[in-house]
Amino acid sequence: MSTDTKMSELKQLIQQLPKAELHLHIEGTLEPELMWRLAKKHDIALPFSSVEAIQEAYQFNNLQSFLDLYYQGADVLRDEDDFFELMWAYLCQCQQQNIVHTEIMFDPQTHTERGIGYNVFMPGFAKAIEKAKAELGVSVYLILSFLRHLSEDSAIQTLQEAKPFYSMITAVGLDSSELGNPPSKFTRAFAQAASQGFKLVAHAGEEGPPEYVWEAINLLKVDRIDHGVRSIEDPILMAYLKEHQVPLTVCPLSNLKLCVVDDISQHNIVDLLNDGLRVMVNSDDPSYFGGYLNENFFALVDKLSLNKEDAVKLISNSFSASFLPDKQKQIWLTRIQQIAQD
Numbered sequence: 058m059s060t061d062t063k064m065s066e067l068k069q070l071i072q073q074l075p076k077a078e079l080h081l082h083i084e085g086t087l088e089p090e091l092m093w094r095l096a097k098k099h100d101i102a103l104p105f106s107s108v109e110a111i112q113e114a115y116q117f118n119n120l121q122s123f124l125d126l127y128y129q130g131a132d133v134l135r136d137e138d139d140f141f142e143l144m145w146a147y148l149c150q151c152q153q154q155n156i157v158h159t160e161i162m163f164d165p166q167t168h169t170e171r172g173i174g175y176n177v178f179m180p181g182f183a184k185a186i187e188k189a190k191a192e193l194g195v196s197v198y199l200i201l202s203f204l205r206h207l208s209e210d211s212a213i214q215t216l217q218e219a220k221p222f223y224s225m226i227t228a229v230g231l232d233s234s235e236l237g238n239p240p241s242k243f244t245r246a247f248a249q250a251a252s253q254g255f256k257l258v259a260h261a262g263e264e265g266p267p268e269y270v271w272e273a274i275n276l277l278k279v280d281r282i283d284h285g286v287r288s289i290e291d292p293i294l295m296a297y298l299k300e301h302q303v304p305l306t307v308c309p310l311s312n313l314k315l316c317v318v319d320d321i322s323q324h325n326i327v328d329l330l331n332d333g334l335r336v337m338v339n340s341d342d343p344s345y346f347g348g349y350l351n352e353n354f355f356a357l358v359d360k361l362s363l364n365k366e367d368a369v370k371l372i373s374n375s376f377s378a379s380f381l382p383d384k385q386k387q388i389w390l391t392r393i394q395q396i397a398q399d
């Protein structure tokens with residue numbers, strides 16, 4: 058069989074396998090077409106002359122250059138229906154990509170800071186999630202993420218304001234500008250979240266050093282690390298991550314677009330996997346980074362010669378590292394093995 062045929066068969070298998078996505082920012086799924094339409098709806102002047110001009114602006118040289126556009130883009134989200142549309146569009150993508158379970162981050166402060174409250178975005182999200190459960194068969198958990206460039210007091214207030222919606226939220230996370238905002242800044246906020254029974258995740262080791270990954274583990278006591286690719290610089294940390302099977306939610310196209318790596322062929326995800334770490338593939342902010350989950354896998358097939366065994370392991374890890382009940386995880390893991398063996 059030619060290499061091309063093998064690669065296209067592997068891509069078909071990846072498309073076909075049930076998958077979980079664990080690192081996805083709902084605000085990062087705002088497609089330029091929706092941004093354009095909502096700007097018109099609310100009479101908001103965008104600094105772009107067309108949908109194509111929005112797309113062309115998506116050239117980044119680091120995390121901050123992306124975040125500046127991402128927060129600006131989110132400003133078109135104003136009413137409940139906008140948040141419904143945003144969530145619904147991503148959940149329809151999930152169905153098309155065979156993502157059967159997704160754990161979605163949302164940034165309350167991106168909205169509350171501009172006067173849009175929980176009572177606007179949470180009902181919009183809830184409607185889309187309920188509809189997706191009923192019509193698309195996609196299961197959804199939500200992760201409330203603190204913006205780390207803001208203060209810890211603001212994070213604590215954000216957690217308190219979410220109280221009426223705690224039943225909709227599974228975990229608490231930490232995102233935004235990493236360098237200069239170490240996990241240690243949020244020790245009290247995470248302790249409070251833990252005491253309320255939330256699972257915990259944090260972005261660390263994306264642009265920041267391995268020390269930030271240690272802090273997320275030791276001080277915040279997270280269940281998963283988001284990104285974590287710079288862990289490879291610290292052999293003791295690598296041994297710890299392997300021994301404790303701490304999940305790393307890796308996002309290849311994000312790392313490429315934000316210049317964490319120069320080319321996908323240099324990405325360390327397969328090295329991390331082969332070193333025995335629990336890594337899996339995610340899309341992070343697919344609208345900004347040029348691909349949803351399957352496109353991230355396809356880039357690994359094309360540029361890193363990802364093989365079938367590694368693809369199946371990465372997909373299995375997406376379930377084993379999820380916050381689903383063990384029984385549900387097992388059902389999906391068995392199903393994946395069955396399909397992969399056919």
Ligand SMILES: Nc1ncnc2[nH]cnc12
Nearest residue numbers: 082232233234260341342
């Ligand atoms: N890749 C990323 N890193 C940090 N914060 C984010 N917010 C959205 N995407 C992010």
Ligand SMILES: [Zn+2]
Nearest residue numbers: 082232283341
């Ligand atoms: Zn992220």
